[in-house]
Amino acid sequence: MSVNDDLNAIQRNLDELGRSVDRLERQLGKGGLEVRRLRTDSDHLRDDLALLRERAARPGRQQQAQQMVPIPDTPYDASLWKDADEEGLGARDRRAP
Numbered sequence: 001m002s003v004n005d006d007l008n009a010i011q012r013n014l015d016e017l018g019r020s021v022d023r024l025e026r027q028l029g030k031g032g033l034e035v036r037r038l039r040t041d042s043d044h045l046r047d048d049l050a051l052l053r054e055r056a057a058r059p060g061r062q063q064q065a066q067q068m069v070p071i072p073d074t075p076y077d078a079s080l081w082k083d084a085d086e087e088g089l090g091a092r093d094r095r096a097p
Contacts (some may be wrong), residue, residue: 003056010049017042 001009019036028035 007049007056014042014045014049017045022040 020044021035024038025035030036
């Protein structure tokens with residue numbers, strides 16, 4: 001299956017979930033915490049699916065994120081850590097407790 005087919009299958013399942021939650025709300029009432037949480041969770045799933053669809057529509061960004069970033073072998077400038085505390089020891093001019 002392609003990504004689009006999978007997304008469409010998820011959409012169909014979420015639609016069915018929404019219909020089932022509607023039926024539960026009619027039978028149990030909307031006031032119960034459990035029903036409200038179920039409705040909220042199903043809405044969050046719909047939002048997440050929309051984000052996935054948006055990402056799938058931009059395939060170039062996925063390749064860009066997987067590119068390696070070269071890190072040079074040269075030492076870093078020591079002035080970057082001039083005022084930094086040493087982990088576990090604290091600042092140079094103070095004693096550890």
